[in-house]
Amino acid sequence: MALTLGACAGISVLTTVGVVVVLLVESIPFFRDVSIVEFLIGTKWTPLLKPQHFGILPLLCGTMWIAVGSGLFALPLGLATAVYLSEYARPGIRDLVKPALEILAGIPSVVYGYFAVVAVSPLIRWIFPQADVFNVVSASVVVGIMILPMIVSLSEDVLRAVPRALREGAYALGSTKLDVTVRVVVPSAASGIMASFLLALSRAIGETMAVTLAAGATPQLTLNPLDSVQTMTAYIVQISQGDTPAGTIEYRTIFVVGLALFVLTLGMNVLAQYILSRFREVYE
Amino acid sequence: MTPQTPEPLARRRRLMARAFELACLGATLLSVVLLFVLLGTVLYQGLGSLTWDLLTRLPSRLPERAGIKAAALGSLWLIGLTTLISVPVGVGAAIYLEEYARDGRLRRLIQLNIANLAGVPSIVYGILGLGLFVRALALDRSVISGALTLSLVILPVVILTAQEALRSVPVSIRHASYALGATRWQTIWHQVLPVSIPGILTGVILAVSRALGEAAPLVAVGAVAYVSFVPSGLRDAYTALPIQIFDWSQRPQREFHDLAAAAIIVLLAVLLCLNGIAVYLRQRYGKRVRW
Numbered sequence A: 001m002a003l004t005l006g007a008c009a010g011i012s013v014l015t016t017v018g019v020v021v022v023l024l025v026e027s028i029p030f031f032r033d034v035s036i037v038e039f040l041i042g043t044k045w046t047p048l049l050k051p052q053h054f055g056i057l058p059l060l061c062g063t064m065w066i067a068v069g070s071g072l073f074a075l076p077l078g079l080a081t082a083v084y085l086s087e088y089a090r091p092g093i094r095d096l097v098k099p100a101l102e103i104l105a106g107i108p109s110v111v112y113g114y115f116a117v118v119a120v121s122p123l124i125r126w127i128f129p130q131a132d133v134f135n136v137v138s139a140s141v142v143v144g145i146m147i148l149p150m151i152v153s154l155s156e157d158v159l160r161a162v163p164r165a166l167r168e169g170a171y172a173l174g175s176t177k178l179d180v181t182v183r184v185v186v187p188s189a190a191s192g193i194m195a196s197f198l199l200a201l202s203r204a205i206g207e208t209m210a211v212t213l214a215a216g217a218t219p220q221l222t223l224n225p226l227d228s229v230q231t232m233t234a235y236i237v238q239i240s241q242g243d244t245p246a247g248t249i250e251y252r253t254i255f256v257v258g259l260a261l262f263v264l265t266l267g268m269n270v271l272a273q274y275i276l277s278r279f280r281e282v283y284e
Numbered sequence B: 001m002t003p004q005t006p007e008p009l010a011r012r013r014r015l016m017a018r019a020f021e022l023a024c025l026g027a028t029l030l031s032v033v034l035l036f037v038l039l040g041t042v043l044y045q046g047l048g049s050l051t052w053d054l055l056t057r058l059p060s061r062l063p064e065r066a067g068i069k070a071a072a073l074g075s076l077w078l079i080g081l082t083t084l085i086s087v088p089v090g091v092g093a094a095i096y097l098e099e100y101a102r103d104g105r106l107r108r109l110i111q112l113n114i115a116n117l118a119g120v121p122s123i124v125y126g127i128l129g130l131g132l133f134v135r136a137l138a139l140d141r142s143v144i145s146g147a148l149t150l151s152l153v154i155l156p157v158v159i160l161t162a163q164e165a166l167r168s169v170p171v172s173i174r175h176a177s178y179a180l181g182a183t184r185w186q187t188i189w190h191q192v193l194p195v196s197i198p199g200i201l202t203g204v205i206l207a208v209s210r211a212l213g214e215a216a217p218l219v220a221v222g223a224v225a226y227v228s229f230v231p232s233g234l235r236d237a238y239t240a241l242p243i244q245i246f247d248w249s250q251r252p253q254r255e256f257h258d259l260a261a262a263a264i265i266v267l268l269a270v271l272l273c274l275n276g277i278a279v280y281l282r283q284r285y286g287k288r289v290r291w
Helices: A002-033 A036-041 A057-088 A091-106 A109-127 A136-160 A164-172 A177-188 A190-206 A209-214 A232-241 A249-278 B007-049 B052-056 B069-100 B105-117 B122-136 B143-167 B171-179 B184-213 B216-220 B241-250 B254-288
Strands: none
Touching (some): A002 A249, A002 B105, A057 A091, A057 A177, A057 A232, A057 A249, A057 B007, A091 B184, A091 B254, A109 B007, A109 B184, A109 B241, A109 B254, A136 A209, A177 A190, A177 B007, A190 A249, A209 A232, A232 A249, A232 B122, B007 B254, B052 B069, B069 B105, B069 B143, B069 B241, B105 B143, B143 B216, B171 B184, B184 B241, B241 B254
């Protein structure tokens, strides 16, 4: 019995091995045709056009736009909501708001994509008529809404874990509630909050359906958030939807971009876990 | 007389504190309002198209004749298979880690690995499925390729929540069972599992509802939106509700957007039911068992 059950646990390890092997098996032949230097610093990504260019920077630019944009929107909003729920809200309010946000967390990503297409993008284009139909801002807004519950839930947990004695000590010194919250509670929970931000940004980088629908399919280096871009994930979807024969260099780009995505998100997740374990405040 | 804070300074501090509280309250309200705007938009756009015909028609190039029958039944196939695959494996892995594995390098390695897998973007699982199931095992773009891929996506969630449920069973129960001469497996099967089933089930339902909404890995393993039949075997082509919604949202015609909204209402209704059941289980059984 133990062996069978051990095999089940082994499947999780095999999955990781499988991911790495599958990504590498198709990526290594790719790097025989394209130099790693061109891949890393090339500024054009045009695998489907002649002449073909394989510089990942435009896709990275699109991905970073979404991560930064959704972060600008969701990190302050999420942290403020977490602070309110943990420090100010009466238990009754918290019991209403937390499940409501859990509903938000359970909505599939493709629904957020739909929301971007029918509601957010028209609104953005009404405010800025020069914006593309597909643009960074509308994708960032919906991805921001999407990662919000994660930030709220994780940050609220670490805020609540700050012991009461710290708060009461600060009150005893004559602090107002504002001082206690901003100067004592939030700094004490800083590492946990940081980790929740990293996990949320990693989620934003790996997010696929919403950005495919909302950000567009124009891999370009741009500084204008009203432009259309393409993220790494959206590129993978674009190629997967077509009929690219296996073994061609276009087919291999799926795996190469997937490898870059895997390395990026894995790095962020490991960093978040490291921060959580290394900087966890030990009380008493 | 005790020294007093000068009156204007105290007032400013009170005002600042009040402003901060209001700002945080505003953020909370905004988060909740966004939820209602999102759901409201979908309902407003979709209710008009939500008819019985929508549920019973196959997809079509013409919006007035298109329906979600193939997608809904495809989703049902996928979810059924995914549950059959991921639950035994996930619960098995959890039992191994909680009840059998000794604390050591190997256990910590597996645990760390599961935590990391939970953070891998789902499209990467799609690429794994494409390389492994679709190509290497030559299962092609079939419903079984999709189900195997989705199983891998939700496996970490199933394992982690099942572990949580097993861990909440007190050690004394196990010791009592051993004291009566039961073997380890008898203890697990007759004592530990029965009381942890509500917890495991809650986790499984949440994991399955995640699988039901996933589109990205399915696109990578070749689910296509235009499938005008219902799968009748493991090797058949298929489509799924999120794929259908994705396809309709991508089209420029407004009529298709309304259809997408109607399909979203169907999908969200199912998800809400599943989540409701999970919450109910947690409430009902969480209270009944007292150690």
